Amino acid sequence: MKQLQILNQDGKLLVDSREVAQMTGVRHSDLLDKIKGYVLHLTNGKFRSSDFFIESTYADAKGEVRPCFLLTRKGCDMVANKMTGEKGVLFTAAYVTQFEEMERKLKESHQLPTTYKEALLQLVKQVEQNEKLQTENLVLVQQTKELKPKASYYDMVLQNKSLLAVSKIAKDYGMSAIALNKKLHELGVQYKQGDIWLLYAKYQDKGYTQTTTHVIDAEKSRVSTKWTQKGRLFIYELLKKENILPMIEKESHDLTGTGA
Known part of the structure; x- marks a missing residue:
């Protein structure tokens, strides 16, 4: 299984919905429809949908602008909780592992000094x-x-x-x-x-x-x-x-x- 690519935007860790679709074996358009439904429910429930899913765009092979979402760790949790079978398990394992690794690296880069010299x-x-x-x-x-x-x-x-x-x-x-x-x-x-x-x-x-x-x-x-x-x-x-x-x-x- 390919390694999940985590994006770091000003210290906020995100995953492109295209990556999620590829790893879980679903059509990207179908995943977008599901996420739009999640966003609607979250909004109605007085939750900030941006804590889970962030609207974004990308340029396809023809240079045309297409919609996508950037998923936070909470967003990945929500998508993974709706999945069953081997691909769902593997996706969960991949994003949990990658998020933890990126969080560790961020923590090290902002580590507080432990000595006067540092x-x-x-x-x-x-x-x-x-x-x-x-x-x-x-x-x-x-x-x-x-x-x-x-x-x-x-x-x-x-x-x-x-x-x-x-x-x-x-x-x-x-x-x-x-x-x-x-x-x-x-x-x-x-x-x-x-x-x-x-x-x-x-x-x-x-x-x-x-x-x-x-x-x-x-x-x-x-x-x-x-x-x-x-x-x-x-x-x-x-x-x-x-x-x-x-x-x-x-x-x-x-x-x-x-x-x-």
């Missing part, structure tokens, strides 16, 4: 997960605002042309990327979240940056923030007020003697 490790892991979620949320906010500025054709061109890494802009000023990022932070332009530099809210919708997420594998991804040409001009005007000029302008300035 508790500390769980706490560190939770903090890391929370920080990751916070970072992802802040990146999403910035990405959303970056998409807003489309006031003119000029702005649109700037946003989609020649994106620059901060290291490239820093090179114009004879600075390192670390130094320029620090300066922009001091000037209230950006802040660091984890290992990512993000713009403060008042600059996020100006079209100065474009932030993208590069998926490395199923577990890892890397966020990359690059500056647009409009952002490059913004940095130029900002640093100019601080008497920090690009190398090319600084050299011209020195040659004329006005910088003496």
